Amino acid sequence: MGIVVDIGCGSYCRGDVCIDLNPFDTRITPHLDRFVGFSRNPDGMYIVADAHMLPLRSGIASYVLAIHVIEHCDHPAKVLREAMRILEPSGTIIVEVPNPRKNPADWVDRTHIYSWTIASLENMLRYIGFDDVLCTTVHHDDDVQCRARKYG
Numbered sequence: 001m002g003i004v005v006d007i008g009c010g011s012y013c014r015g016d017v018c019i020d021l022n023p024f025d026t027r028i029t030p031h032l033d034r035f036v037g038f039s040r041n042p043d044g045m046y047i048v049a050d051a052h053m054l055p056l057r058s059g060i061a062s063y064v065l066a067i068h069v070i071e072h073c074d075h076p077a078k079v080l081r082e083a084m085r086i087l088e089p090s091g092t093i094i095v096e097v098p099n100p101r102k103n104p105a106d107w108v109d110r111t112h113i114y115s116w117t118i119a120s121l122e123n124m125l126r127y128i129g130f131d132d133v134l135c136t137t138v139h140h141d142d143d144v145q146c147r148a149r150k151y152g
Helices: 030-036 076-086 118-128
Strands: 003-007 017-020 045-048 061-067 087-097 131-137 144-149
Touching (some): 003 076, 061 076, 076 087, 076 118, 087 118
Parallel strands (some): 003 017, 003 061, 017 045, 061 087
Antiparallel strands (some): 087 144, 131 144
């Protein structure tokens, strides 16, 4: 496996390179490991950066994780384009977002700018240019999770 980039990792780095959008958020969410498939990496390199303009070269990552992050971003399509840019050909992105239809508390979370369904997240990933998009709900809180690949 090549480099794993975890965008919006908070204090729980799952990648080799972890982009922390808010260095003051100290919440740790270990329960996500079993659903995402990547365990905490205490040796990951932390970078504080804007997810809309990642300070990484193109084609560096085999995997990009965006777990509970794009609903907080001003321009989620731009974040997903940046993820595609840093992915190597045949690289995989895993995106997970809350499902407010299953957890109404997500409607009142003031940090959530956008809300997603399986269909809307799948459509966004395809619109950006990802292929082999597979979206489903995952068991904790019925969150929406998509895996997609970059070709070319």
